[in-house]
Amino acid sequence: MELQPKAYCFGCGACGAICTRGAISFSADEEGFLYPFIDPVRCVSCGLCQKVCPVGKEHPLAEHYPAAYAAKHRDGTVLCRSSSGGMFTALSDLWALSAGGAVYGAAFDQDFSVCHLRAQDAASRSAMQGSKYPQSRLDPALYRAVEQDLRDLKKVLFSGTPCQVAAMRSYLGCRKVPVENCLFVDLVCHGAASPAVWKAMLQSVSEKYGPLKEVSFRAKDEGVSVHLLKLVTASGDITERAKKEYAFYNIYSSLCMMRPSCYSCPYSSLKRQGDFTIGDYADLKRQHPDFFCEEGVSSLLVNTEKGEKQVAGLQQEAQLLSVPLAEVMQQNLEMPTKCPAQREKFWSCFEREKWAGLQRSYGRLSITRKMIFHIIVPLCRKLGIYNLAVKIYMKKS
The missing domain is CATH 3.40.640 (Aspartate Aminotransferase; domain 2)
Incomplete structure (x- = not known):
């Protein structure tokens, strides 16, 4: 049997769950994402893994819009x-x-x-x-x-x-x-987002501040409009330092992971x-x-x-x-996230230098991205044209 190519596999695990022979196992690649592998000895070519795979079978549940x-x-x-x-x-x-x-x-x-x-x-x-x-x-x-x-x-x-x-x-x-x-x-x-990048960041935090006690994405300590990654370790709440040292959201916003x-x-x-x-x-x-x-x-x-x-x-x-x-x-x-041109460069950096390399190269927003996030996006939202601007940007890029 053949499974989906990596470029299309969701990593949902359904093929492994449906297999009654235990012929499908999962292993993480260099980016930390799980992919299925078939044991040819155990596989009896029943086709259940292909039948259950959701790739290419998407359809709306209702005819009317929500x-x-x-x-x-x-x-x-x-x-x-x-x-x-x-x-x-x-x-x-x-x-x-x-x-x-x-x-x-x-x-x-x-x-x-x-x-x-x-x-x-x-x-x-x-x-x-x-x-x-x-x-x-x-x-x-x-x-x-x-x-x-x-x-x-x-x-x-x-x-x-x-x-x-x-x-x-x-x-x-x-x-x-x-x-x-x-x-x-x-x-x-x-x-x-990549589990491998996430794990590398957590390891960096633990090595510097001690074992993690609490992690919260989108913590509301500074209000809902601030995307705050809250980290609490054995040495206390390091969220303030983390905003400078562990810029996960900046790296995430590169869209490379x-x-x-x-x-x-x-x-x-x-x-x-x-x-x-x-x-x-x-x-x-x-x-x-x-x-x-x-x-x-x-x-x-x-x-x-x-x-x-x-x-x-x-x-x-x-x-x-x-x-x-x-x-x-x-x-x-309306449309999926666009694959950035620098994705291959991003993963080469991670392979060489792990979290430290990503933090140095992608942890700070460029001047262009600062203008986009802090000036252009708020202005487009204020004018009510944000979605239109995104569509135009996606078509041109």
């Missing part, structure tokens, strides 16, 4: 712990936890690597709150856990990137598992895989200043009839404001 909302959780504590408006928490409480079900989502493990976990209570679910930029690992055992929960007639909420949601849908379909009790939630995804398949992502459109899509609501302050709050607001797309049926109950957990779909549109709902 309904759009600005949304924020009613609990201020939940808002502060969330990256934007707390919709993952609201949906998981409403659909799964209140019914004694299970929630699946991305969380940090003991080494602060990112992997998908299962939760049956609010405390365990809370570990899944907030953005996780490195690609999350989806182990075969987790697919089987979702399957077993659904066969046991439990309510399940599964959240992840669109390709991960598509993979879970495909796996459950191949296994002939009814999905009426499963609510799928996908994210507006800009691309899965994405998984190769992200640059041709078929889900960067309104052909969503989730019953709901959640993301940032970047332009809310200009569009609806009365609904804006510094603690964060999500954009929420309702993509299916199952999702529509949850909206009334969701309003008990969150404040919802119906908005035109055009107001929540952003680049990765």
Whole structure:
């Protein structure tokens, strides 16, 4: 059997989960991304791995375009712990936890690597709150856990990137598992960042300041508009120093550390895989200043009839404001992230000098990128032409 070429493989793990012979294993390449490998001795050429693979099988779940909302959780504590408006928490409480079900989502493990976990209570679910930029690992055992929960007639909420949601849908379909009790939630995804780069940065932090105790992407210590990576180590909170020394967001914004398949992502459109899509609501302050709050607001797309049926109950957990779909549109709902010309140079630098090299070469924004992020982007948002400007830029570049 042959699997997808690396340029198209999502690394979703569905092929390994579906294989009944244990013929598929996964190994990280030099960029830290997992890819499947087939053991020719164990493989019986059943074709299940090709059948379950979501690549090339993307399609919208509904014929109509989604309904759009600005949304924020009613609990201020939940808002502060969330990256934007707390919709993952609201949906998981409403659909799964209140019914004694299970929630699946991305969380940090003991080494602060990112992997998908299962939760049956609010405390365990809370570990899944907030953005996780490195690609999350989806182990075969987790697919089987979702399957077993659904066969046991439990309510399940599964959240992840669109390709991960598509993979879970495909796996459950191949296994002939009814999905009426499963609510799928996908994210507006800009691309899965390299686990190898993330690990190298964490190692640098630990060597200088001691073992890590806490990591939080998009911490709101300085408000929702500041993308703050909060790092707490044995020597205390080093977030202030980290802003200068560990410029992960600057390196991430170079777009060089994405998984190769992200640059041709078929889900960067309104052909969503989730019953709901959640993301940032970047332009809310200009569009609806009365609904804006510094603690964060999500954009929420309702993509299916199952999702529509949850909206009334969701309003008990969150404040919802119906908005035109055009107001929540952003680049990765229309087109994938563009592969930068310097990507090969970026990885050559990482191979030679690891994190120190990336920090020196990509850790600071160039004058051009400073102008783009701090002058041009805010001006375009103020004028309401940001999405148009992005389209023009993408077509010309």
